[in-house]
Amino acid sequence: MEEKVLDCAPLETKLYIDKKPLGMYQMIADENELKWFFDHVIQKPKVNESYSAVFVSRHKKLTDEELKTFGLTRKEGEFLATQTFKMRNIKDASRKDDPDLWTFEQFLSRVKRFNVDTGAYTTGTGEPLPTKTLAVIFYVNPGDDMKVCRNFVDEYNTVNEAISKAMLNGKTTEDNLQSYQWFGNAESTIKHLKANCKGSRYWMDFDIDVPKWFKERKDVYTIFDENGNTYEGGFFENLRNRLRIMFGKGNYVIIDTSGGYHILIKTSAIKRNPHDFCKEVEELYNEGVAIGEEPYLDEKGNCKFECVVNDSQIPGLPLPGTFQYGRPVTVLNKEDFE
Numbered sequence: 001m002e003e004k005v006l007d008c009a010p011l012e013t014k015l016y017i018d019k020k021p022l023g024m025y026q027m028i029a030d031e032n033e034l035k036w037f038f039d040h041v042i043q044k045p046k047v048n049e050s051y052s053a054v055f056v057s058r059h060k061k062l063t064d065e066e067l068k069t070f071g072l073t074r075k076e077g078e079f080l081a082t083q084t085f086k087m088r089n090i091k092d093a094s095r096k097d098d099p100d101l102w103t104f105e106q107f108l109s110r111v112k113r114f115n116v117d118t119g120a121y122t123t124g125t126g127e128p129l130p131t132k133t134l135a136v137i138f139y140v141n142p143g144d145d146m147k148v149c150r151n152f153v154d155e156y157n158t159v160n161e162a163i164s165k166a167m168l169n170g171k172t173t174e175d176n177l178q179s180y181q182w183f184g185n186a187e188s189t190i191k192h193l194k195a196n197c198k199g200s201r202y203w204m205d206f207d208i209d210v211p212k213w214f215k216e217r218k219d220v221y222t223i224f225d226e227n228g229n230t231y232e233g234g235f236f237e238n239l240r241n242r243l244r245i246m247f248g249k250g251n252y253v254i255i256d257t258s259g260g261y262h263i264l265i266k267t268s269a270i271k272r273n274p275h276d277f278c279k280e281v282e283e284l285y286n287e288g289v290a291i292g293e294e295p296y297l298d299e300k301g302n303c304k305f306e307c308v309v310n311d312s313q314i315p316g317l318p319l320p321g322t323f324q325y326g327r328p329v330t331v332l333n334k335e336d337f338e
Helices: 031-040 064-070 104-114 145-168 174-184 186-194 212-216 235-247 275-290
Strands: 049-058 077-085 134-139 203-209 221-224 230-233 252-257 260-266 306-309 316-318
Touching (some): 077 104, 145 186, 174 186, 221 235, 230 235
Antiparallel strands (some): 203 260, 203 306, 252 260
């Protein structure tokens, strides 16, 4: 039998599929990048709070031929695993402010749990999930675990009551099978609640999808910096300058992702309607199209450009320092925090 090799770096080894060792998924791209994000963005959670991160597979990055080869569909996508990040247990109230209760080393050790054997997650044809579909999504504000427990107990009581009333009305165990399944899904319910029961709100997230030319062109604008000096720049430089004017240097974090940017704004720096910023980014995109750049369209001719406020209960974004679809996720404006 001809040996098949799946070339989908970053992996520690090539993936030999015909009953040969498969290697490990390596989701951490740069520990220094991860530490910068931990030090500058992630706030120490309160005793009743925790952060969550999810290991996901997004099949939209595969071609039709690849989807067929791996036995997947474009609509499919999976949450593969979840990790929770919280302070270490406080055994003595006098140590509640001990820095050892919340450390980067502790955080890193949990992110490393996404580095698993490639045989842990396989496709419909039994092959490892391609790394070009994988990402680590981090929920950038902490969840409130007291709300999580309250909502979980409420759901538990609702299901218990429904089963009891059904039995009183002559229903059988078989009639209640779906209700009983709730108990087997209890762990998943808690994970879902952790991503939706918001605690402290430190950041607002803007999710921006832009074409390659928006990121790379440099010769479009004359831009004034904070000292009144001018320089030539492109759409990204103009975007960054507008962020400085609207929110103030050091109040925003620009994260470079595979499809554009996630921009985190400190909630304390938001003094006006955040949707105004989305309108300004759209103006930049339209200016690019007006001067001859290709419109950003999908295969059906629909516009793919987007700038939206990520209004999830707790915004999730690709974690800087990890790989997103085989590409490192990085912060572009670290010098603003020096």
